[in-house]
Every structure is written in C-alpha cells, then in structure tokens.
Amino acid sequence: MRYSGVSIRRAAKRFMQDRGGNFALMFGVVVATLAAAVGFGVDTVQLYNARTALSGAVDAAVTSTARDLTTGVIQPADAEKVVKAFLSANSSGGILTPDRITLDRLTVDQTARTVEAAAHVDVDLFFPLFGMDKTKRVTNTSAAIYSDKQIEVAMMLDLTGSMQKTRKTDKIGDLKTAAENAVRTMLDGQDPKNPRVRVAIVPYASGVNVGALGKMTYAETSSSSDLPPVAGSSLLVAKTGKTTLPSFGQYTSVVSSAFPNSDACATERKTRDGKADFTADGPDTVRTDKSGKQYYALVNRDNRLSGQGMNKCPNAKVIPLTADSAALLDSIYDFSANGYTGGAIGVQWTYYMLSPRWRSAIRSADLGDGPSDTNSKKISKVAILMTDGEFNTVYAGVSGTNNNGQGGLARGNAERICDNMKSDGIEVFTIGFALPSDEASAARDVLKNCSSTDKSSSMKHFFDVSTGEELNQAFQSIIANTERLALTQ
Structure with a gap:
C-alpha cells in the first residue's frame, strides 16, 4: 500500500492530537490525586485536633465532677448537669463548639466511687472522599475516682534579696499574687470544721523564721x-x-x-x-x-547567722498546716524580700511541715494539729519548692565564715533532702522563677533533680517560668495536678 505525503501528514496530525488528549487526561488525574492527598491531610489534622480537644474536655469534666463529689459540693444526682456544664465550658473558643459535644453516657458508681463519662463530637470534613459522609464521629471516654482523701501541701517561698522590687520588675509582688491565688484556690469553698485540704508556708532567705517552734x-x-x-x-x-x-x-x-x-x-x-x-x-x-x-x-540556729543586713531571717514566719486561709493570707500580704538563698534550709523545713514526726512539736507549740500519718490511700502529701536563684547558703559542715558562697554544698544538701521526701511518699513540685542567666543552669539542675518524676505527659513537676503571670499559672497547674493525684492514686 502506498501513502501520499498528504496522507502521512494527516495521520501525524491525528496522532499528535491524540497525544495531547492523553497529556490532558494524565494532568487531570495527577491534579485530582494531589488535591485528594491535601484534602485527606487537612481532614486528618482536623480529626486529630478534635480528638485531642474532646479528650481534654472530657478529662476536665470528669476530674472536676469527681472533686466536687469528693468535697461534698454536689451530690451524685447533680453529676450529669455538672459534666455537661464542664464539657461546654472547656470546649468553647477552640476547634470544638459547645453545641456539637454530646454526652453519651455518665456513670457514677457509688460503691466503687468512680465517675465515668463518654462523649462524642461530629466533625465536619473539608474533603470527603469516595462517597464518605461529610462528618466523622470522634468519641472519648474518661474516668476518675472520688474519695475522702485529704491533701496536705507545704509551699517553700523565696523571700531573698533578689526578689526585691526594681524599676523593671516586682518579683515579690508577683509572688504575693501567685501565693495568694494558690491559697484561695486550695482552701476556698471547703468546710473549715472538716477541711479536706490544709496548707503550710515556709518563707525562707538566709534562714527560716520558725516562730513559736x-x-x-x-x-x-x-x-x-x-x-x-x-x-x-x-x-x-x-x-x-x-x-x-x-x-x-x-x-x-x-x-x-x-x-x-x-x-x-x-x-x-x-x-x-x-x-x-x-x-x-x-x-x-x-x-x-x-x-x-x-x-x-x-x-x-547557727551563731554565724548575724541577724543583720542580708544575714537575717525573713520577718514572715513558718505557718504549719492549716485550713485558716486568713492566717496564711495575712502572712503573704506582709512578705518582704531580703537575704541570701538558704534553699536547702527551706527545703528541710518544708519536709518537717509534712512529716508526722513533727506533729508532737507543732501541737505543743500550739500551732495546729500537725501533719497526718503517712497513708497513701487516705493522705496526699505535696511539697512545692520555689526559688528565683541558685541556693548558696550553708552553715552545717562549713568551717570559717564563708557561709554564703556554698552553692555546690547547698544544692547537694537540698537534693538529699528531696530524695528523702520522695522516699516518704511526698510528691515534690518545683518552680524556677526568672532565673538569672549566670545561675540558671545550676539552679535548674537542682530543681529538676528535686522534683518527682513526671507520671504522664500532662503532669509536670518542674516549672521554669519568667513572668508573674507564668508564676501564677505554675502554681495553679500544680494545684490541678495535686487534685489529679488525690483523685487517681
């Protein structure tokens, strides 16, 4: 068969036209695949965020309801109303909206003393594929224990000279605010005749003012x-x-x-x-x-502590465990900053305030009932250790008069005491507040070593904060963790 030149040109043109159509088809397939992949990624992130937010909302609702049952604020019949209120409050302003969360089940077991809630949220998908529904259901279940477990908290608070107010900062003012808020959060709303929570404060500087003790x-x-x-x-x-x-x-x-x-x-x-x-x-x-x-x-009471200038105790006295918020707040209002950082001495007295071995001494000094016996099923004991700088003052085991240049010994002593506290079942939380750059590493090390081990990604024991607002948030986070420990351990 013979082909003319015109026939060949026509055949070639048709072939090229067919190839152009193939390229267009392939391009369309690639674009559609990429769009589907991007859409799938967006929806995956959307679902992950919704799942995380729902988990946080349900956990908060269950924990708060268990706490209210524990303290007698509500009765079991009120639990569903409270859970729904918390689901709403803890979801607004984020990826979830209050009207989309549905409580599927709430069980209050008065024999096992547990609260369990199951909830779901329907999440709108941006790119539903292959006939998928336009919404995807995300579910979560959470549970907590409610009990009559009591909580004893001792707060070691830094009143050293570096906490003094300057033109740029008011660290002592920030501490007063954070400590006041912590006391109110822990003690407000409970029966003063039968308190579930008691708080002690241990203000420290070059030493500790132990008052009647x-x-x-x-x-x-x-x-x-x-x-x-x-x-x-x-x-x-x-x-x-x-x-x-x-x-x-x-x-x-x-x-x-x-x-x-x-x-x-x-x-x-x-x-x-x-x-x-x-x-x-x-x-x-x-x-x-x-x-x-x-x-x-x-x-x-070492004789080398002169009681003058930087070498004197804070005016604020140690207050052993009490549910009297007025006494604690009055002391906090009068905080003033001066002195070196006898951190290990402060840690030592924090230990004493939680140890039942000091109960007799505290009672005989007419300073309250003293610490309860150690019983992990009935008592949660918590120490909060706060400093804005490196521990540097030691008297025991130091010859001569260089008591305020003993950073290494002070840190070692503090860590030994912290180890003993943790061995006695005391949960230790630590806060470093606006640590100066020349001391930050050593100060952070002792605070990290002193703190208890984090039991989950949501429970921190060491807080490194820079501002007054962050300091306040650290105390509030510790209090929330304290409640969580009391409700789950």
Whole structure:
C-alpha cells in the first residue's frame, strides 16, 4: 500500500492530537490525586485536633465532677448537669463548639466511687472522599475516682534579696499574687470544721523564721558546741539535778533559757559530726554524741547567722498546716524580700511541715494539729519548692565564715533532702522563677533533680517560668495536678 505525503501528514496530525488528549487526561488525574492527598491531610489534622480537644474536655469534666463529689459540693444526682456544664465550658473558643459535644453516657458508681463519662463530637470534613459522609464521629471516654482523701501541701517561698522590687520588675509582688491565688484556690469553698485540704508556708532567705517552734531550737554561741547539751552536762545537772536525760519539755525549757533564740531563726540541724542532718526526725528524737551521751535532736540556729543586713531571717514566719486561709493570707500580704538563698534550709523545713514526726512539736507549740500519718490511700502529701536563684547558703559542715558562697554544698544538701521526701511518699513540685542567666543552669539542675518524676505527659513537676503571670499559672497547674493525684492514686 502506498501513502501520499498528504496522507502521512494527516495521520501525524491525528496522532499528535491524540497525544495531547492523553497529556490532558494524565494532568487531570495527577491534579485530582494531589488535591485528594491535601484534602485527606487537612481532614486528618482536623480529626486529630478534635480528638485531642474532646479528650481534654472530657478529662476536665470528669476530674472536676469527681472533686466536687469528693468535697461534698454536689451530690451524685447533680453529676450529669455538672459534666455537661464542664464539657461546654472547656470546649468553647477552640476547634470544638459547645453545641456539637454530646454526652453519651455518665456513670457514677457509688460503691466503687468512680465517675465515668463518654462523649462524642461530629466533625465536619473539608474533603470527603469516595462517597464518605461529610462528618466523622470522634468519641472519648474518661474516668476518675472520688474519695475522702485529704491533701496536705507545704509551699517553700523565696523571700531573698533578689526578689526585691526594681524599676523593671516586682518579683515579690508577683509572688504575693501567685501565693495568694494558690491559697484561695486550695482552701476556698471547703468546710473549715472538716477541711479536706490544709496548707503550710515556709518563707525562707538566709534562714527560716520558725516562730513559736524557736523554743525547740538550739541557738549556738561562739563558744558553745555544735550539739545541744548532753545528759550529764553541768548545765542539765545544775538545772534538773539529774545525770540522765530529762523529759523533753524540761530539756527545752533549760536549753531555751540558757541559749535564747531571740529572733526565732533556724538553720540546719547538725549531726554529731557537725554536718547537715537530712532526716525529718522530730526535735524530741533522742540522739547520742560520739561519746554515747544522749541529747534531743533540736534544730540549730547557727551563731554565724548575724541577724543583720542580708544575714537575717525573713520577718514572715513558718505557718504549719492549716485550713485558716486568713492566717496564711495575712502572712503573704506582709512578705518582704531580703537575704541570701538558704534553699536547702527551706527545703528541710518544708519536709518537717509534712512529716508526722513533727506533729508532737507543732501541737505543743500550739500551732495546729500537725501533719497526718503517712497513708497513701487516705493522705496526699505535696511539697512545692520555689526559688528565683541558685541556693548558696550553708552553715552545717562549713568551717570559717564563708557561709554564703556554698552553692555546690547547698544544692547537694537540698537534693538529699528531696530524695528523702520522695522516699516518704511526698510528691515534690518545683518552680524556677526568672532565673538569672549566670545561675540558671545550676539552679535548674537542682530543681529538676528535686522534683518527682513526671507520671504522664500532662503532669509536670518542674516549672521554669519568667513572668508573674507564668508564676501564677505554675502554681495553679500544680494545684490541678495535686487534685489529679488525690483523685487517681
């Protein structure tokens, strides 16, 4: 068969036209595939965000309802109304809208003392594919325990010189606001005659002002021993007529008279080797010196703490566990900043305020009922340790007068005490507030090491904050975590 030139040209033209159609078809397929992929990605992110938001809303609703049942604010019959209100309040303003969340099921088991809620939200899809529905249902179920578990919180608060107000910052003012809000959040709305939550505060600087507990301290002099008088000493024999150790009450009466603690300040308790004591033993614990002679384990007031300038205690006193918000707030209102950073001393007294071994001493000083016995099923014990700088002041185990340049020793002492607290079942939260750049690394290390281990991604134990608003938020987050611990452990 023969083809003319015209026939060949016509055949070629038809072929090229057919190829152009193929390219257009292929281009359309590629564009459609890319659009589908982008749409699928957008919808996937949308569903993920909705699932996360719904989970947070249901968790908050269940936890808050369990707390209200625990404290007696509501009755089981009120639970559904409260859960719905929290689902609405915790979803507005985000990817979810209140009118789209549906509570599917709420179960309040009064025998197991649990609250369980299931809810869903229908999420609009931007790019439904292949006949898919235009909406996708996301569901979530959450549960919490409600109980009569009590909470004891001791807050160590930094009143050192670096907290003073300057032209640019008011750190002491920020602390007052955050501490006041924390006390109100924890104590408001409960029965003062039968409180579920009690709070202690431990203001600290170069030492700790222990108030009425100062009668149970040993105020050293430049010529006295590091240890309080032992049985058979000339002082005790002269005052009691006994060569054996007298009663604790008689002992503290003699010692406080012979070694008066005029400013009620306390530093570390010293061991018989002159080093820091890391235990939470009460002051009525009987100890022996290197010669086997007995004495009571009073906490020292080191004579090198001059009580002048930066080397003095805060005016604010330690307040042991109480549900009296007025007493706590009055103390907070009067906070003023001055002094070095005896952080390990503050940690030590925070430990004391939560230890049942100090209950007798606190009661005898007429400072309340003291800490409860340790019982993880009935009591949640929490320490909050806050500082704006590096711990630097130590007296025990330090020779000479360089007590305010002991950063390494202070941090090590603090971490040892924190380890003991955690071993005793105390949950430790820490806050670093506007840490200066030249101290930030060391200060953060001790706070991280002191804090308890995070049990989940939603429960932080160490907070590194820069502003007053962030400080307030840190305290509120810790309180929320404290409630979560009390409701779930």
